[in-house]
Amino acid sequence: MPTPPPIPEEVHTPRLLLRRPQPADAEALCAAISASLPELQPWMFWAQTPPDVEATRENLQDVAAKFGTRENLRYHVWRVPEQAGGALELIGSSGYHALDWRVPKGEIGYWIATAHAGQGYATEVTHALTELALNPAEAGGLGFRRLEIRCDPANQRSARIPPMLGYALDAHLVNDTVAANDLAQVRDTLIFSRTS
Template identity: 35%
Template sequence: MNPLLLDIPLQMNTERLILRAPLQSGDEEIVSEAIKDSFNELKVWLSLFQEIPTLEETAILLKNAHINFLKRESFRFLIFKNGGGKDFIGTASLHRIDWDIRKCEIGYWINTKFSGNGYMTEAVKELVDFGFNHLALKRMEIRCESRNVKSRFIPEKLGFTHEGTLRNDDLSADGSRLTDTCIYSKIN
């Protein structure tokens, strides 16, 4: 089946969270504020956030995410606490989707003020269930820098297999040094 014909929900709910596609007016303000609040932590791990993006840049980022969602190239979800949906937790996505092999990579970042509550683990678990049960994916990966202990905790807690660590595989987020990349996978 052509992926464009897949019925993809624009919102998923867990016990404590709402995961929804980034398409509502005002999303850029919410996301922009969270990036500012979390900037010191985000810039250590994500090359995308070496500078605080303008509101316009954030809006473009979200519109591109929505376009990729519609094209079935990636599925980025904004994460909110259940019960009103005002507390923005972060984002989680299925990206680098290969529909022939039926595999993808999972990416995520969290608003620092919500870190340490298990929210991102809960959101990623929902995406794993969605990927295997709704999209019939056969392999899902999480890749992260070996020193990013908080990020590594999520696949380890969710039972992913640590397939290995690629040494001197990438540049640090700021481009100043080589880093090692841990690869975790789960297969269906």
């Protein structure tokens, strides 16, 4: 198995800080999820019930460990205050999943809390992570040869982002999965990709 390149624990964008998760994030993460459940539930299997802070803290220990072993590279999305001295606010999560370091390749997932939706944050995050992934390792990137984004075509907000960032639509898989909030409802999946 090839050795992954160094993975930054923080990624900065013009308005945001993407940071490796840590157990201390549990309360802020639960607050963001709880405030966004109605919008998350149609798309996210993990958002079907309100989160529990202690269970979330335990989960984040596992998430941090997997970041360390490069099995899964999740980042929490923090909004940087416009005024100096203001507090960071956790507004979502993103990162690289379904990693295969032999190629190497991965998949970007993302969600933004409802109160911050429609402000371009998901696009900003995805742009930054796309550039990091596809830049060569010698230029400070991860050297991915393939990067995917998968989403339900009915999730129009998510589906608009990949084409804006130069991703090609590789496939529209019909009856590929079930709805996160209704297991009796069959759903499609769009697969977008960029390669280097």
